[in-house]
Amino acid sequence: MQGLMQDWPLTCNRIIDHAAVQFGGHKVITRSVEGPIVETTYRGIRQRALKVAQRLVKEGIKSGDRVGTLAWNTARHLESWYGILGAGAVYHTVNPRLFPEQIVYIVNHAEDRLMLADLTFVPMLEQIADKLPTIERYVILTDGKHMPATKLKNAVAYEDWIAEVDGDFSWVKVDENDAAGMCYTSGTTGRPKGVVYSHRSNMLQAFATAMPDVFSISSNDVILPVVPLFHANSWSLAFSAPMNGASLVMPGAKLDGASTYELLDTYKVTATAGVPTVWLALLDHMEKHDLKLPHLKLAFIGGSACPRSMIEKFQDKYNVLVRHAWGMTEMSPVGTAGHLKPHVAKFEREKRLDVQEKQGFSLFGVEMKITDDNGNELPWDGKTFGRLKVRGGTVARSYFKGEGGEILDAEGFFDTGDVATIDEHGYMKITDRSKDVIKSGGEWISSIEIENIAVGHPDVAEAAVIGVSHPKWDERPLLIVVPKKDKKIGKTEMLEFLRGKIAKWWMPDDVIFVNEIPHTATGKILKTALREQFRSYRLPSAAE
Ligand code: AMP
Secondary structure, three states: OOOOOOOOOOOOHHHHHHHHHHOOOOEEEEEOOOOOEEEEEHHHHHHHHHHHHHHHHHOOOOOOOEEEEEOOEOHHHHHHHHHHHHOOOEEEEOOOOOOHHHHHHHHHHHOOOEEEEOHHHHHHHHHHHHHOOOOOEEEEOOOHHHOOOOOOOOOEEHHHHHOOOOOOOOOOOOOOOOEEEEEEOOOOOOOOOEEEEEHHHHHHHHHHHHOOOOOOOOOOOEEEEOOOOOOHHHHOHHHHHHHHOOEEEEOEOOOOHHHHHHHHHHOOOOEEEEOHHHHHHHHHHHHHOOOOOOOOOEEEEOOOOOOHHHHHHHHHHHOOEEEEEEEOHHHOOEEEEOOOOHHHHOOOHHHHHHHHHOOEEEOOOEEEEEEOOOOOEOOOOOOOOEEEEEEEOOOOOOOHHHOOOOOEOOOOOEEEEEEEEEOOOOOEEEEEEOOOOEEEOOEEEOHHHHHHHHOOOOOEEEEEEEEEEEOOOEEEEEEEEEEOOOOOOOHHHHHHHHEOOEOHHHOOOEEEEOOOOOEOOOOOEOHHHHHHHOOOOOOHHHHO
């Protein structure tokens, strides 16, 4: 027997329709790429998205065609997304922090037909444009007044381009399982691979992430997504914020501590989201200038491990609750979030922080398990490490054009490439990427755990731990430290700082101080490059 309810496809255009009807006057504030801070509303975003969709159809864009965007978090970028998916096409967010050769690769692989780009990226595009044969036109996200002279093919200022239509348009009809968007993995190993989100998966992720134990989004909120739209749907905020009527403050190209603080403070932002590096800069700025953020209630932190010292500072000094979260491009992207369940919230302070340092429990719609190398499930005891695998309606089942082949196990779980423990309360803790875990004497050492403790040292700006080959133990940990500006730390002092905080046999065999650590396009430490750099490094212990 079938249910007798209406068929109401979960298509993303419904989100902006709802936002315009119920929260039409709620603001979207942007630090524009041109400089000034500009304001619009959800009603405005929808009206202009309709124009984008109409203009794309006029341009000959058909259902399923890919339209690239190379842009910061701005209202124009947001309305472009809704316009693209509203035309039945697929937004393809290109991460501008990728190397130009990677951008060439992914734009060609996605076969993007148009490219909507911020002014910032015009010079870079000019350098690679002759290698991008599928792009028929470049639309620069600015007005005629700021439009630069450029030889980019059929280049036009966005405002002039959409002014050619009147916005009297209806969204192109799509199926909820049709593709809405695309984002390539950052490609730390091998070529980037395309993850293709459907309207339905985006919608499910928006429902799931807006829930109280995850991002807890309401129409009372003002949210500043520092996490970019080009980094996996800005953790769904492009959908979950308008769906729930939360106002948005878009930071544009300026993500330094002072600029972020200015927006958080001026617009009384209540919740924000981003990777730990951004918060280091913000906290640094606030401490230096003795500033406060009385309106900010929640910082959603993920993308890489959030250090305990950061959680403590936000909560104790600034009264901002930290919710540590984990996810990946292949998961739309949020998979777990670290709300404290009621019995856990009763733990004493240090134990509570231990839980907050973990990446949290799975959202509704995501199942997880840990297995050994043979696929046998491992216990949820908070100690046993295993390969972390996930299944659900917001998880990829394959990559674009079948790259990478079959990616699911026999039970339909996707191997995240992360190594994790899960405790008896359901909280998952990432201990490593499977390729970064240090294998010492047949046992595994978590590089992330040591890094997290090392960055708690007041003079350490950044730390990375890699496995270096060792004649007796196979691999031993090497700690690489970037001291804070004008600070000097000694090797013995650094090791003393770690002693007692980690198991004895996890203690790094050596410490090296450097000025800089290489990063990926999404701000993660590029361990492959570090391992390459220190491939022939001889640990003092290797001579013993
Ligand atoms: P991306 O697809 O670029 O977002 O990268 C996803 C990867 O980032 C995950 O597989 C993890 O290795 C890492 N990651 C994301 N969030 C966290 C977190 N909170 N703690 C540690 N690693 C994380």
